[in-house]
Amino acid sequence: MRIAVLEDDTHQRVHVIRALNQQMALPEEHITIVAFDKGEALRRALRLDTFDLLLLDWTVPDLDGIDLLRWLRDYQKDETPVLMLSVHGSERQIAEALDEGANDYVVKPFRSLELCARVRRLLKQRSDLTQANAATQTPLQERYGAWLFDRGLLMVEIASPSGDIPHRCEVTDREFRMALALFRHIGQPVSRSYLLEQGSHRGETLSSRALDSHIYRLRSKLGLHPANGIRLQTVYGQGYRLEWVRSHVAPATS
Known part of the structure; x- marks a missing residue:
């Protein structure tokens, strides 16, 4: 989970970071x-990086x-969910921030x-929006079109276009988390x-x-090819983007 904090006051910035580290840390x-x-x-960072949440102070330099x-x-x-921080608490300014898209x-x-508590609520709302609501889905499952991620079994099940028995794809824990991150941000770099x-x-750094x-x-294992209605592309200078292919009808994810 990546959170960006914009705050020019050193004391306030340290206070926000300490609060998040102490209250949000999960094993x-x-x-x-x-x-x-x-x-x-x-x-500049937002043009290249990906975050799960932004905390933005209203008044900062430049x-x-x-x-x-x-x-x-x-x-x-x-x-991306945005929580605004400000010393200004007037009804007009709060309404302005919400009208501009603050969550x-x-x-x-x-x-x-x-x-x-507000941060956790925003992150939960984002997670809920990315998850499918298929009748066969459980709290440990997330469906994106033909791809069903089962966090309990650490397995990806791929539905067959012909309606045959779905193909079960075994992936490592690392591959599972990477693939799920791509599907949760589908259409975005x-x-x-x-x-x-x-x-x-567990502290191990991946090169x-x-x-x-x-x-x-992952591209090979999960069939992330245009023939299957989906494409995994390299975004130069940034990373990767998973997207539905226009010639296919994008399967519903919610």
Whole structure:
């Protein structure tokens, strides 16, 4: 899980990071918090990197959080959840942030437990939106068209176009997490740093070359080819993008 924090005040930035590390840490999921003190620095990072959540301070040097939010929603068409932080708590400013596409708004000084509860809610909402609601799905399963991910069995099941018995594809834990990250962001570029983080396990760092090898195997194992209505492409300077092929009807994911 990757969270970007935009906050120019050093004390507040440390406070946010400490709260997230203490309250959000889960043994089964690693959290990476990337901090920025300038809006332009975060905007440059957003062109190359992938995050699960953005915490944006309203007023920062060179590019305010609200202006960055407008750019993200209007020009990038990026729906990454955004929680706005601000010392301003007027009804007008809160309404402005929500109208511009913020998912939530917290007035500073904030309470750590409340901030983290709101963060968890936004992350859960994002996860719920990416999961299919097929009748055969369980809480440990996520379906994306013909591809069914079973987190309990650590297995990917691929439905047959002819309606025959689905093909069960065995993947490693690392491959499973990488593939699921690509499907959860289908249609959007996923950065190499994000995929490397998904592929890392218990402090082990995955090399960039190893990442490319895993992606090559996933393309073959899961049949991520245009003939199957889906394409896994390299995005130069950024990472990879999984997308439905236009000549096919994209299967519903919700």
